[in-house]
Amino acid sequence: MAAVAGRTAGFAVDVLRATSExxxxxxxxxxxxxxxxxxxxxxxxxxxxxxxxxxxxxxxxAFTGAVxxxxxxxxxxxxxxxxxxxxxTGLVLAGRVGANIAAxxxxxxxxxxxxxxxxxxxxxxxxxxxxxxxxxxITFPIVVAFAVGMGIVAGWIxxxxxxxxxxxxxxxxxxxxxxxxxxxxxxxKSASFGVVVTSVGCLFGYTTSGGAExxxxxxxxxxxVACMVILVLDAFWAVVLL
Amino acid sequence: MIRLEGLTRSFGDLHxxxxxxxxxxxxxxxxxxxxxxxGKSVLxxxxxxxxxxxxxxxxxxxxxxxxxxxxxxxxxxxxxxYVFQSSALFDSMTVAENVRLALRRHGxxxxxxxxxxxxxxxxxxxxxxxxxxxxELSGGMRKRxxxxxxxxxxxxxxxxxxxxxxxxxxxxSMIDELVLQLKEDLRATSIVVTHDMRxxxxxADRIALLREGRVSWLGTPEEIEHTDDAAxxxxxxxxxxLWPDD
Ligand SMILES: Nc1ncnc2c1ncn2[C@@H]1O[C@H](COP(=O)(O)OP(=O)(O)OP(=O)(O)O)[C@@H](O)[C@H]1O
Ligand SMILES: [Mg+2]
Numbered sequence: 001m002a003a004v005a006g007r008t009a010g011f012a013v014d015v016l017r018a019t020s021e022x023x024x025x026x027x028x029x030x031x032x033x034x035x036x037x038x039x040x041x042x043x044x045x046x047x048x049x050x051x052x053x054x055x056x057x058x059x060x061x062a063f064t065g066a067v068x069x070x071x072x073x074x075x076x077x078x079x080x081x082x083x084x085x086x087x088x089t090g091l092v093l094a095g096r097v098g099a100n101i102a103a104x105x106x107x108x109x110x111x112x113x114x115x116x117x118x119x120x121x122x123x124x125x126x127x128x129x130x131x132x133x134x135x136x137x138i139t140f141p142i143v144v145a146f147a148v149g150m151g152i153v154a155g156w157i158x159x160x161x162x163x164x165x166x167x168x169x170x171x172x173x174x175x176x177x178x179x180x181x182x183x184x185x186x187x188x189k190s191a192s193f194g195v196v197v198t199s200v201g202c203l204f205g206y207t208t209s210g211g212a213e214x215x216x217x218x219x220x221x222x223x224x225v226a227c228m229v230i231l232v233l234d235a236f237w238a239v240v241l242l
Numbered sequence: 243m244i245r246l247e248g249l250t251r252s253f254g255d256l257h258x259x260x261x262x263x264x265x266x267x268x269x270x271x272x273x274x275x276x277x278x279x280x281g282k283s284v285l286x287x288x289x290x291x292x293x294x295x296x297x298x299x300x301x302x303x304x305x306x307x308x309x310x311x312x313x314x315x316x317x318x319x320x321x322x323x324y325v326f327q328s329s330a331l332f333d334s335m336t337v338a339e340n341v342r343l344a345l346r347r348h349g350x351x352x353x354x355x356x357x358x359x360x361x362x363x364x365x366x367x368x369x370x371x372x373x374x375x376x377x378e379l380s381g382g383m384r385k386r387x388x389x390x391x392x393x394x395x396x397x398x399x400x401x402x403x404x405x406x407x408x409x410x411x412x413x414x415s416m417i418d419e420l421v422l423q424l425k426e427d428l429r430a431t432s433i434v435v436t437h438d439m440r441x442x443x444x445x446a447d448r449i450a451l452l453r454e455g456r457v458s459w460l461g462t463p464e465e466i467e468h469t470d471d472a473a474x475x476x477x478x479x480x481x482x483x484l485w486p487d488d
Contacts, residue, residue, distance in 0.1 A: 108332075111328065111330060111333075112326050112328050112330035113330050113331075113332055113333070115287075115292050115326070115330060116324075116326060116330040116331075116332070116391075117332075118292065118319070119290060119292070119319055119322065119323075119324040119392075120319070120343065120344045120347050120348075120391075121316050121317075121319040121320045121347050121348070122347055123312075123316070
């Protein structure tokens, strides 16, 4: 356990140091931002769509008339912004992005492409890890913002379409307890999840050994570990920031 | 100059290198021959600093690779070219992009990169294949692309891991000529790992036989034809019955 922590810390330090190799990673940032961020928007929106629908229906069901119905707007908004938007998106992207990174870098490792980078005098971490982690840091909050927007719109349409709630009532509930900090909290969380998913993918990919089986193992581990870290980090932010 | 002193390296209880000594003079080419699994690739990776020895030293010029910090090793590698046994091409890039990536790092002026990459692919007979991806090439073509990538920046130290394995005799002689050419033009100091005795005799000033983790025989291509060393004879003539049992 201590050894794992030590190696992880060492890796983090190496990645941080590699950020000084600006000329190596900068040209790749746009490509990675597209692959990690832009390409993740559809799946994130898809999930948010159904989350918004379900949240609206379930909260109205739970209120059973004892709570004014416009609180559906409050509940949908708060839950999506504070928790489900960032966390569900983070977990899904741990699968989509984390697995992709671990498999790609892992394959490069076992086919000696990482060694080849070293022989060309590149810092492999500057070339492989830094643009991905940076892209995760920048794009995850944007993806989550899209998801949050989608979730709320879905909740609103459901409320007006299937529940006995007008748009004004929904918006009233939505705004009632809203604080600007909510959004900031969501974005900070998302950025941290972006760093976790990408750097865990890089770490497991980079330390892959043993052929195709090793790549498979690295990929699975990257997803599992990234999901666990996301959940722990989620609790951490709740304790620290709220 | 490349100097290897008393290199030892084990993987678990597999002792691959057991006191390997070799000195390659500036401008010299030494071919390392040896049976499959003897540790030739492992040896070459130690020279490049991709693997660290359990003990012993690797010197490139007057700089020590073993134990050197990352920056120093990286600077040394700017003067090295490495041909991987597995080619190790970047498979997300075209052949030309592979070569250009090498040139870019080595400070080639942007205006020349295109031209130099094309030139270097032509010297290995891959003119016209610049836009292809490694997966679209044959094994031998990939090997040659790997050679092109390694030599394009015109390094002064060259480490070739079986540059001609899997190539037909004509293409092999093409690569041999390239090796000789680089030696002439750049006074490159080279280690060529090979199984191909003809090719070894053609390009090498000296030939070293790696056996049981050390250099068991070292001599010129002329000497190798008249040696009494049983292992060398077995190797050159391809006769298993002559191979001394280890
Ligand atoms: N990373 C590694 N981990 C464990 N053992 C290894 C590793 N790399 C090489 N070996 C072992 O070291 C020995 C030498 O391997 P090496 O690849 O150097 O052989 P070689 O002489 O290049 O053979 P070939 O001519 O077939 O390429 C082999 O027995 C191999 O199993
Ligand atoms: Mg080998």
